[in-house]
Amino acid sequence: MHTTNFSVLVPWVIAHGYFLFFIAALIEGPIITIAAGVASALGFFNIFLIIFLAILGDIGGDLFFYTLGYNSRWIMYTPFFKFIGVTEERIKKIERLLHSNIGKTVFLVKVSPFIGTPGILVIGATHTPFKKFIKVAISVAIPKTIFYSLIGFLSGQAYLSLTKVVRRTEYALLVIIVLVTLIYILNSKVTGYLARKVE
Numbered sequence: 001m002h003t004t005n006f007s008v009l010v011p012w013v014i015a016h017g018y019f020l021f022f023i024a025a026l027i028e029g030p031i032i033t034i035a036a037g038v039a040s041a042l043g044f045f046n047i048f049l050i051i052f053l054a055i056l057g058d059i060g061g062d063l064f065f066y067t068l069g070y071n072s073r074w075i076m077y078t079p080f081f082k083f084i085g086v087t088e089e090r091i092k093k094i095e096r097l098l099h100s101n102i103g104k105t106v107f108l109v110k111v112s113p114f115i116g117t118p119g120i121l122v123i124g125a126t127h128t129p130f131k132k133f134i135k136v137a138i139s140v141a142i143p144k145t146i147f148y149s150l151i152g153f154l155s156g157q158a159y160l161s162l163t164k165v166v167r168r169t170e171y172a173l174l175v176i177i178v179l180v181t182l183i184y185i186l187n188s189k190v191t192g193y194l195a196r197k198v199e
Helices: 003-027 029-041 047-071 073-077 079-083 088-100 102-111 116-125 130-165 169-195
Strands: none
Touching: 003 029, 003 047, 029 047, 029 130, 047 073, 047 116, 047 130, 073 079, 073 116, 088 102, 088 116, 102 116, 102 130
């Protein structure tokens, strides 16, 4: 996540409201959820509604790609899905992991920033039992979404506190953007380590 992207996302979320936030959360959950958390701290949204919509968006995206994989296995071999990382090698690796431990595999796919969409497509394509899939997907989506929402919300509150002390609000904003970026990068490193287990 680049600071310029984040500084643009917060005003975008504020300008477009709850509905478009939900649509964006279906596609790119973590970054947009952090931005909405900041907007909530600034008083533009209700943080509880943001968390609720972000969880629905996370699970909704999972259901879409699971169903797509379940009903259209061939789609994983199209050029577009190869472009986003659905390779033959990755498909076989995830299938092997699913045979050994469904719950652990769904968990790793959900927390990984690199194989989320391809992994869920493969989970659907292998006809993994829906109840097992959705149970793990929900149990990961809820704490993950709350975590990202609170990063944004607490960062926004810190920004408001800093602006009372620092005369130049752009400096306060820069400090907050840098802090949020560092937290996001650290989280990505941890989830990247987990992702290597299925790479």
